[in-house]
Amino acid sequence: MECRVLSIQSHVVRGYVGNKSATFPLQVLGFEVDSINSVQFSNHTGYAHWKGQVLTAEELNVLYEGIKLNQVNRYDYILTGYSRDSSFLETVVDIIQELKKANPSLVYVCDPVMGDHGAMYVPEYLLPVYRDKVVPLADILTPNQFEAELLTGRKITTEEDALEVMDLLHKLGPETVVLTSTDLPSKRGDQFLVALGSQNIVKADGTKTSQKICMDMPKVDAVFVGTGDLFAAMLLAWTHHHPKDLKAACEKTASVMHHVIRRTMTYANEMAGPGKRPSPAQLELRMVQSKADIENPAVVLEARVL
């Protein structure tokens, strides 16, 4: 059966963020991907220069109208990422509501892209739109630690804090929450990066509980851009295959990330030369090359159930 994703994210001419990082890996896994480019930039905004256009709310509506007029507005998944305009985001909310009405089993995967490492890189007025309108519609939410803290108003300094924040995020709406990266110390040492996940489950007796997991991922000493976008796309794919097993979905997602990041770093170091730190252009993600890269990565990471 066809599985169709509407992906509303950025497009870049050069490099791999947003739709450029999400589309091909999903297609190679057999998903149909309809993409709307929220922005079209020369490259991501971590370079010294970037130029381009931003899609307005009206322009988004025009594209959606066309899809609707042809009656091809039935989607199984919506995936959203980088957006820097509140009326654009409000229009995305309207579209999601309409598409959920058309298909009540539609799954909305939301990456609430707002910032990282203590700083917002989208305008601050987007926060209440995400918290009050976007996140309540989300089925799967993939904030990093900073975004989770913004959405809940709670600081995360311990694993217990992180578990409580994920519960607060469940209360806003999403049944599945993954903190894609945190500053928490890993039990495996400082060479590892910690991600945490939580999925609501209904037990046989009808009561609700949640499965909580922790992933320790080998840390690479560089800053990558587009990793959050690829992570959300791969989590969509793997929760599609393992809807009730967050541990399996996160292990497969993190293993793909590890493969892509290792390839990227090998190329980046080669291009930069001995002892030199790679530039943002050299650190552009090296995409997966095939279905096998995604389904059978050389290193398989394991998650712990908490």
Ligand SMILES: Nc1ncnc2c1ncn2[C@@H]1O[C@H](COP(=O)(O)OP(=O)(O)O)[C@@H](O)[C@H]1O
């Ligand atoms: N420096 C890094 N070393 C290893 N893995 C990384 C690194 N940066 C990102 N990743 C991978 O990318 C995923 C998403 O990264 P994250 O930084 O949380 O995304 P975002 O771009 O949304 O902040 C992480 O879960 C991890 O798998």
Ligand SMILES: Cc1ncc(COP(=O)(O)O)c(CN)c1O
């Ligand atoms: C155009 C664009 N799209 C998407 C992103 C998000 O990237 P990431 O997946 O690393 O959060 C960025 C990062 N600033 C960006 O500049």
